[in-house]
Amino acid sequence: MPGPLKWLGGWVLGGLTALVVGTAVALWVIFSGAFDATASTPHLAPVAWATHTAMIHSIRARAAGVKAPSRFTEAQVVAGFAEYDLRCAACHGGPGVPRATWAAAITPTPPYLLDAARRWSPGELYFIVNNGVKMTAMPAWGEVERPDQVWDLVAFLEALPGLSAGNYARLRASAAPPRPFLEGAAPPAAAHGATPAS
């Protein structure tokens, strides 16, 4: 066999070996129970890094097309607060407000969001709330809320860095109850902005 082809043969053999061994290891991890799927033990550091980093880049890339309003109204912030306090605070807490005790038992543990608006753009926050995050406990709220309700939440998250614990408590005391979920409010198809089927 001529020289160059001999080189190529070595690479092909090496590649095939890596493929077979890699597949065998992957199948072993999947079927042997070696992967610890319990929430009571933290992720291994490389797994935590890989999943968290992949999540960040996935959201940044996929939320790039979301068009956010240039500003939010105070009414949106107040409406968003009511949604947040009812549906989000148990897992994410608030200024001076602890998460529910069981939130610490979720893996990965849900973060406090006091500086979420400094980590994510409004469009990215909308994307996260609307679509949720796989393999965390974050639901896709867009499945049960209208887009304007999700934007209200984003308006609140944008205001959260400037909200003191005292003002959060005052909002709690004065805020109107949140608007109901889609299923109780309007026909889902109409609420999603789609035209009725018939």
Add this chain to the structure above:
Amino acid sequence: MSPRPFGALAGAGLAALLALGACSDREHGRAFGDPDRGRIVVGRQACGSCHVIPGLDEADGLAGPPLTHFAHRTVVAGVLANTPQELARWLKSPQAVVPGNAMPDMALSDQEARDVAAFLQTLR
């Protein structure tokens, strides 16, 4: 603050200083709480979403103060001496120590508060 608690605080601080001189900080922390268990509690309680915590992945929050060099801090939350005992008191009920501050009462057990205090004392 009335003079008597201050005396107790100063006494506790002095005792802590003497203890620090007598053994390494890590050993001292371990006698008070378990820094390794404390590290797990810090992860589970999502402390890193508000605080930069060296050595913890994803602990890059800027809502609260960074916890870098925590063992060298002299004052906790602006009002308490940075002794393991006082730190554990703060961790257990931050709203009782500084009402209306942004750090919530996280319902830590006494042991968890001591473990987290011991962990924070390892941050040089």
